[in-house]
Amino acid sequence: MKTSDALRAIYPELERRIVVTIMGATASELYALGHRPNFFYLEHAMGLASSMGLGIALSMPEQQVIVLDGDGSLLMNLGTLSTMARYKPGNLLHIVLDNESLLSVGGFPTATATGTDLAGVARAAGIPRVTEARTVPEFQKAVSDTLRARMLTTIVAKVEAVPPASYYMDLTLLENRFQFWRHLQSLRHSSPSPPAAERVG
Amino acid sequence: MPVSITNSKLIYDGLKACDVRLIAALPETWLVHLIRMADEDRAMTLVRVAREEEAIGIAAGAHLAGVNAALLMQNHGFLAAINPVVSLAFLYKIPLLMLISYRGHVGEKDPWQTQGGLVTEPLLRALNIPTWQLSAAHDVARQLKDAQTLAHASLTPVAVLLTRDLMWEDG
């Protein structure tokens, strides 16, 4: 399965959710399918997309958050699995696009290429629901089943290490950051719980 | 335990007065009461991390979601989190209120703390992180509020060093 095909298949689900992606190839693939103000591309800060997703999920329990992680990024922050598992936010879906490679820096094999099983690691860390997908239909079903289950889930999707057609994104880091922030504030204001500023004690 | 409960409570109340709703923390001796207070407070989301780097990501997520967050860690945890402070918080202009226990500095008895103690302030200066040293109990609430206000106005991380004078009771 190609990352671009996998993301295209779930784009209708991503479109309506808060999405945090890792840098590089994944960010560019999602951007190429169509940028939305509810998409945040965490460039450069490797390993922390899942931690950001956890921070958002715990802060906005009424919203569904989807993280698009990578094998290299997750290997750099394996502790995130035990932290997510500890708090188990039902509104967090953690997708790992495992291409067995540090693709965005030119394609060096990661430890998943030599046998490290990230789904097994996630299970052992206590993530309550872990699924694996090797084909686009399997992946699409895993995502839609999870969004119905509303239980913290890690989906490890095995994808080919194929670089995106282009890494170019016509969006500055800070433009993305402020647009995303503003979008989340609008969700807060339209949700039943009052915004933080009105609750200052 | 000679960690000051009274002053820990002052700090905790200061964070509450700053409308902090989420605390990402990794324990150490001096932070024991603060973390317990957060744990017992039903209005506080306490996230216990495995490594301090995670806490920077979690606090950044909370900020973007409109929730005031604070970090609790020791200075060696701050050392472990420097890349995310630079590559996430500074790069993306995310305010962080970092409460850092200042181990290994004046009066420290544990030899293993001392190297980190020596480099803490030079590193904070090198990173251009505005820093407050909390040592006077009567000023805790005001200093925390000042630190948070600057973090939000400048959209940068700020550091509040919790000193031995404030946290430890045997003098």
Ligand SMILES: Cc1ncc(C[n+]2csc(CCOP(=O)(O)OP(=O)(O)O)c2C)c(N)n1
């Ligand atoms: C701390 C740190 N080390 C190294 C890098 C360089 N780097 C950028 S992307 C990347 C690979 C990410 O791998 P993975 O998460 O598997 O995503 P992929 O590129 O395969 O989609 C690396 C090593 C970095 N950004 N930060």
Ligand SMILES: [Mg+2]
């Ligand atoms: Mg990869």
